Each structure stands twice: as structure tokens, then as C-alpha cells.
Amino acid sequence: MVTQRILTFAIVCSIIACAHGKLSYENYGVYRVDITTPEQLVLLQNLESLPNGYTFLDYPSNVDASVEVVIPPVEKTNAERLFLKHGIKFTLLTGDLKQVLDKERPVRRKLEDGFGWDDYHTLEEMYAWIDEMVQQYAPVLSVETIGQTYEKRDMKVIKLSYKAGNKGIFIDANIHAREWITSASITWILNELLTSEDPRVRDIAENYDWHIVPVANPDGFVYTHTTERLWRKTRNQHNLLCYGTDPNRNFNHQWNNGGTSSTPCSDTYAGTAPESEVEVSNLTIYIRSIAANVKLSLSIHSRGQYILLPFGYNNAPRAYNYQDLMQIGQRASVDMYKLYQKPYRVGTTADVLYVASGISVDWAFAVAGIPLSYTFELRDQGEFGFVLPAEQIVPNAEELLEAFVALIDEARNLDYM
Numbered sequence: 001m002v003t004q005r006i007l008t009f010a011i012v013c014s015i016i017a018c019a020h021g022k023l024s025y026e027n028y029g030v031y032r033v034d035i036t037t038p039e040q041l042v043l044l045q046n047l048e049s050l051p052n053g054y055t056f057l058d059y060p061s062n063v064d065a066s067v068e069v070v071i072p073p074v075e076k077t078n079a080e081r082l083f084l085k086h087g088i089k090f091t092l093l094t095g096d097l098k099q100v101l102d103k104e105r106p107v108r109r110k111l112e113d114g115f116g117w118d119d120y121h122t123l124e125e126m127y128a129w130i131d132e133m134v135q136q137y138a139p140v141l142s143v144e145t146i147g148q149t150y151e152k153r154d155m156k157v158i159k160l161s162y163k164a165g166n167k168g169i170f171i172d173a174n175i176h177a178r179e180w181i182t183s184a185s186i187t188w189i190l191n192e193l194l195t196s197e198d199p200r201v202r203d204i205a206e207n208y209d210w211h212i213v214p215v216a217n218p219d220g221f222v223y224t225h226t227t228e229r230l231w232r233k234t235r236n237q238h239n240l241l242c243y244g245t246d247p248n249r250n251f252n253h254q255w256n257n258g259g260t261s262s263t264p265c266s267d268t269y270a271g272t273a274p275e276s277e278v279e280v281s282n283l284t285i286y287i288r289s290i291a292a293n294v295k296l297s298l299s300i301h302s303r304g305q306y307i308l309l310p311f312g313y314n315n316a317p318r319a320y321n322y323q324d325l326m327q328i329g330q331r332a333s334v335d336m337y338k339l340y341q342k343p344y345r346v347g348t349t350a351d352v353l354y355v356a357s358g359i360s361v362d363w364a365f366a367v368a369g370i371p372l373s374y375t376f377e378l379r380d381q382g383e384f385g386f387v388l389p390a391e392q393i394v395p396n397a398e399e400l401l402e403a404f405v406a407l408i409d410e411a412r413n414l415d416y417m
């Protein structure tokens with residue numbers, strides 16, 4: 001048993017590079033796996049929750065769904081054998097994930113190039129850029145630290161306010177560490193809100209107060225840059241092998257009621273209790289402090305191209321304003337499509353994506369009382385997934401800004417803001 005543990009540890013160490021250097025994902029396979037029976041679902045959930053080096057890109061939360069899973073080279077044969085044995089249909093999407101990753105950042109920005117959106121940035125670069133922008137645009141733009149992470153990094157909220165008396169909009173991005181496109185898009189949009197001369201953008205910039213948390217999971221985000229590109233959770237340590245809690249399963253509304261795991265190694269581990277994660281309590285304390293004035297709350301994720309509304313938990317009822325939420329969401333989807341013909345599907349998390357509980361969109365709506373609350377799942381629909389090539393940052397962000405204009409316009413038509 002002890003030998004086995006040491007062996008497992010050694011394997012996992014070689015797989016995840018254990019704090020030494022960065023995982024290359026060379027010859028890692030990406031599989032799409034179809035779940036058709038409850039037995040297969042349980043098997044995959046078990047596989048997902050073990051420290052075996054597998055990375056599930058989707059949580060296996062229900063039958064009649066497909067999930068993508070990344071499997072290390074040494075495990076590919078074992079995994080395929082296991083799938084065959086249990087009648088699980090699988091498709092190898094790529095045999096070498098490194099080749100996909102290599103397309104993410106073909107051109108690395110140099111420091112002297114300054115900040116821009118043709119490459120992804122580190123947390124440090126983003127925070128430095130925000131400070132520069134605040135110097136340039138104060139007092140309209142300000143930044144506040146809303147607390148510190150488990151590893152003692154600052155969590156920052158950017159506030160944009162052109163005048164007193166505006167209603168508020170709250171946005172969080174990159175609460176899931178690997179979803180780099182979300183903070184890249186939101187910083188591009190912030191820049192547009194400050195500099196665009198498009199009257200529609202000036203209108204939404206100047207007539208609302210914007211509260212933006214560009215990276216809601218700084219520890220995880222840093223870890224995706226230094227060690228493991230596909231890391232999702234926070235970085236608190238549970239035991240020798242298992243780190244991190246899914247911060248977007250840790251909010252205090254219907255906590256652990258579907259689409260979550262109680263196993264610390266799982267990528268959807270809900271934590272020991274609601275708001276057990278300091279990152280989540282930092283966020284909720286801040287949101288509560290502004291909630292009375294906030295009419296629109298947006299949580300920016302990737303991937304899949306969805307606009308999701310409350311609720312996500314097991315057997316949830318319809319929101320009291322479900323029809324309005326749908327109408328506003330659909331308007332955003334229609335306007336986004338006009339730009340680059342990227343379809344975005346609209347509906348509740350549980351209806352159109354999967355069951356998930358303790359999620360920020362449900363908390364913002366039901367507990368903080370923000371009447372319009374959405375999760376965006378940005379590009380794409382499968383080709384690159386979480387490692388969207390940097391050349392798509394700007395077009396993706398343009399679509400998202402179009403969505404913001406549309407959401408606000410339709411919300412005004414319905415007298416929300």
C-alpha cells in the first residue's frame with residue numbers, strides 16, 4: 001500500500017511536473033468520451049476524482065452527455081482499454097496536445113511592445129497595466145484590493161465611474177484559472193470603455209458604474225502560466241496530492257446540490273463548506289457592498305459559446321423573471337452573431353449546459369438580489385477549447401462588447417436599468 005502510494009506520487013509528480021518547470025503536454029491525448037449509462041457516469045466520476053494525471057475539461061455530471069479528457073501518454077493505452085471494457089464510446093481528438101498549445105501564443109509580446117491584445121499576459125503584466133491606466137484616467141478609473149488569495153496575492157477590482165448616481169454592473173473573469181480568454185477579453189473591453197468613440201460604447205461606459213474583477217482566481221491563474229496550463233481551481237492544499245477548490249462551486253447558494261464533487265482531487269471539488277475559499281468570500285463581501293445598486297452581474301468563462309442564466313442546481317425552479325432573462329440573453333446572442341457568425345446558445349445552466357451548484361450566477365441572483373445575472377461561456381465550440389489562439393482575443397472581445405451593448409439596451413427596454 002505504501003509502495004503503491006509512493007509509486008502513485010512518483011507518477012503524478014512526473015505527470016504534473018510537481019513545482020519543477022512547466023508541463024509541456026507533449027503526446028498528451030485529448031479524448032471525447034460519450035456517457036450513455038449511469039454505470040459509465042460513476043466510472044468517469046471516479047476517474048475524474050483520482051490524482052492520476054487525467055485532466056477532465058468538462059465534469060461528467062450527467063448521462064447522455066460527452067466530456068473531453070486529457071490523458072498523459074503513459075496512461076493512453078490503459079484508458080482506452082478501460083473505455084472499451086465498459087462500452088464507453090471515445091474519440092481521440094488529438095494525439096498531441098502540445099501541437100494545439102503551440103498555436104495559442106505564436107508570437108510572444110516583448111516588454112517594450114507595451115500592453116496589447118495580440119498575446120496573453122501574466123497576472124503581473126495585467127496588474128501593472130491596470131495601475132498605468134488608473135494613473136492616466138483617474139479619477140474616472142480606480143482600483144481597489146478586495147482581499148488576498150490563499151497564497152497571499154492581491155485580488156483587485158477595477159472601478160469605472162464617469163458620474164455620480166449611475167447604476168452598477170459587476171463583472172468577474174478568470175475565476176477558472178485556465179480560461180485565459182476571459183481576462184484578455186475583459187481588459188480589451190475596459191480599454192474600449194475608456195477610449196472608444198463609438199457613441200453606443202460611450203453611452204454604456206458613461207451611464208453605468210463598472211466594477212470589474214479581471215482575474216478572480218489569481219493563484220490558479222499564475223499556476224497556469226508557470227506549471228500547468230489546464231489548471232482550473234484555486235491552489236489551497238488539501239493533502240499530499242490534492243490541491244484546489246472549484247471556486248465556482250463554492251458560493252453559498254444551493255451549495256453541493258448537483259454537478260459537484262466532495263473529493264478534493266476533483267476539478268469540481270466544492271470545498272469543505274460554502275465560501276470556505278477566501279477568494280470566494282472576498283468576492284461576495286465586495287458584491288454585497290455594492291449589490292443594492294447593481295442591476296447586471298456577469299461571470300465570464302470559457303468555452304462553448306453559451307449565455308447562461310439562473311439556475312444550475314438539481315431540479316431548480318424557473319427564475320421569477322425567466323422570460324425577461326431569456327429575452328435579454330437572446331437579444332445579446334443575436335447581436336453577437338451579426339459580427340462573426342458565432343452562435344451563442346441561451347438558457348439556464350442546467351437546461352443548456354449541465355447541472356452545477358454553488359455557482360456565482362445563482363448566488364448573485366438569489367442571494368445578492370441582482371435581477372439580471374448571466375454566465376458567459378466564450379469561444380470556441382471545440383477546436384481549441386481553453387487554449388484559444390491569441391489572434392482570436394480581439395474578435396472574441398468585440399463579440400462580448402457587442403453583447404454588453406445589447407444586454408443593456410434590452411434591459412433598458414424592460415425597465416431594469
Ligand SMILES: [Zn+2]
Pocket residue numbers: 176179301302
Ligand atoms: Zn469556467
